[in-house]
Amino acid sequence: MQLRNLLPATSRTVRIAVGSTALVAVVGGTAAFTALDKDVTLDADGARTELSVFGGTVADVLESEGIEVGPHDIVAPSAGTEVADGTDIVVRYGxxxxxxxxxxxxxxxxxxxxxxxxxxxxxxxxxxxxxxxxxxxxxxxxxxxxxxxTPKNVVVVADGQERPVTTTAADVAALLAETGVSVRPGDEVSADTAARVTPDLRVQVVRVDRSQSTEQVAIAHGSRTERTDALYEGERKVVAQGVDGSKTVTFDDVFRDGVRVAHDAVGETVDVQPVEEVVQVGTKVKPAPAPAPAASSSSSGGGSVGGGVDSLNWSALAACESGGNPSIVSASGKYHGLYQFSVATWRSVGGSGLPSQASASEQTYRAKLLYQRAGAGQWPVCGKRL
CATH class of the missing domain: 3.10.20.30 (Beta-grasp domain)
Known part of the structure; x- marks a missing residue:
């Protein structure tokens, strides 16, 4: 440790006898006495004292001045050094x-x-x-x-801003306070606020907001099937139209820096009850198909089905639908024969094969069965000709 010479704090001149034996008589008189007298300077931690001593060591001078030296103190020259005239003794306390x-x-x-x-x-x-x-x-x-x-270069990220900062804040909490960033309850901080600030630290504050929202949500209607002998097997009829309902759903939302990260349903209120759809399914056994009448090229006649159906103007219907051509097929290939049957409708009234391949008499017979079951609406344009 380097010793420093400082300006005098105090100064005094003292003449002392150093050593264990006092001089009682001095042989040779004043000249001998003067030869033993030495002037030294004592600098005790900056307090300088001018002393006159009679021989001895540095330790003797310190003892005479009541200065105790500990293991962490510095004395120069060392305590065992013999003092001489003009010696500077320096003491620095630890x-x-x-x-x-x-x-x-x-x-x-x-x-x-x-x-x-x-x-x-x-x-x-x-x-x-x-x-x-x-x-x-x-x-x-x-x-x-x-x-x-010591100053440290760090980065604070908050509220959409990234701020490089040179700081002497001791911990993260002090750093945030120094940069004017307040942390609200629920906000997230990337570092423990009690942690010490270290060089190149990056602290990010994420704003966490919680709120509730509502949404209108549809309630799908259900469906119920009823069996009835009012309909033939394979026939279905909607007797109650289904209607969707609606409800208000409440959500707990969580936003991190303005971005929604959670949207959890926590409750709901039904605003409109749904209406269930009811469908009837037929159970009545279908009658066996009537035998086809004898082949005929005429569009009138056909097998008799009774109930006034036979007397309708079937020739006029055929003329309107197909021009009276029993083998004609529509351009789409979907409708056949005199009465422009679809294959599915033809088969529903007991026909087999293609309608356009059946005789005119059979086609008329099957048309009568169709009319008997569903009326003239099966021919929405030409049905009025009957």
């Missing part, structure tokens, strides 16, 4: 410094007398640092606890 540097605590002994000198002696680079004591504060012999936070 001070215990408990230094917490960026959260890491160590204990040192130093002879520095101020905080600034101690930092220089310990080679602590504290330019721009935040200190818990003034740099000019004196270090007393009872020591000092010193907290030093």
């Amino acid at each position: 001070r215990q410094l408990t230094l917490t540097l960026d959260g890491e605590q160590k204990t040192y002994w130093t002879t520095a007398r101020t905080v600034d000198e101690a930092l220089a002696d310990l080679d602590v680079r504290a330019d721009g640092a935040r200190l818990s004591a003034s740099r000019s504060q004196a270090l007393g012999r009872d020591g000092l606890a010193l907290d030093v936070v």
Whole structure:
């Protein structure tokens, strides 16, 4: 540790006898007495004293001045050195410094007398640092606890902004306060707010907001089937049309920095009840198909079905539908013969094969059966000709 020469704090001139044996008589008179007298300077931690001593060592001078030296103190020259005329004796007291540097605590002994000198002696680079004591504060012999936070380059991300910051904040909470970023209950911070700030730290604050929202949601209607002998087997009839209902659903929403990340249903209220669809399904056994009448080229006549159906103007219907051609097929290939049967309708009244391949008499007979079952509506354009 380098010793420093400081300006005198006090000064006095003292003549003392050094050693265990006092001079009772001096042989040779005044000349001999003068030869044993030495002028020395004692610098005790900056307090300078001019002394006149009679021989002895540095330790004798310190003892005569009541100066006790501990294991952490420095004495120069060493205590066993014989003093001579003009000797400078320097004493520097050791001070215990408990230094917490960026959260890491160590204990040192130093002879520095101020905080600034101690930092220089310990080679602590504290330019721009935040200190818990003034740099000019004196270090007393009872020591000092010193907290030093050096500047660090960090990044704070919050509210859509990324801010590079040079800070001496000790922890994350102080850093956020320094940058004007408040953390609300529920917000997320990427680092523990009690954690110390380290170089190149990146702290991100995510704003978390919670709210509720509602949505109108459709309720699908159900369907129920009823069996009835009012319809033939294979026939179906909707007797109650189904109608969807609606309900209001309440959701708990969570937003992170304005982006919704959760949308959980927490309740609902039915606004309109759905109406169930009811469908009747026939159970009545279909009668056996009537035998086909004898072949005939005429579109009139055909097998008799009774009930006034036979007397309708079937020739006029055939002329309207097909021009009276029993073998004609529509351009789409879907409708056949005199009465432009579809294959499915033809087979529903007991026909087989293609209608356009059946005789005119059979086609007329099957048309009568169809009329008997469903009326003239089967021929929406030409049915009025009957």
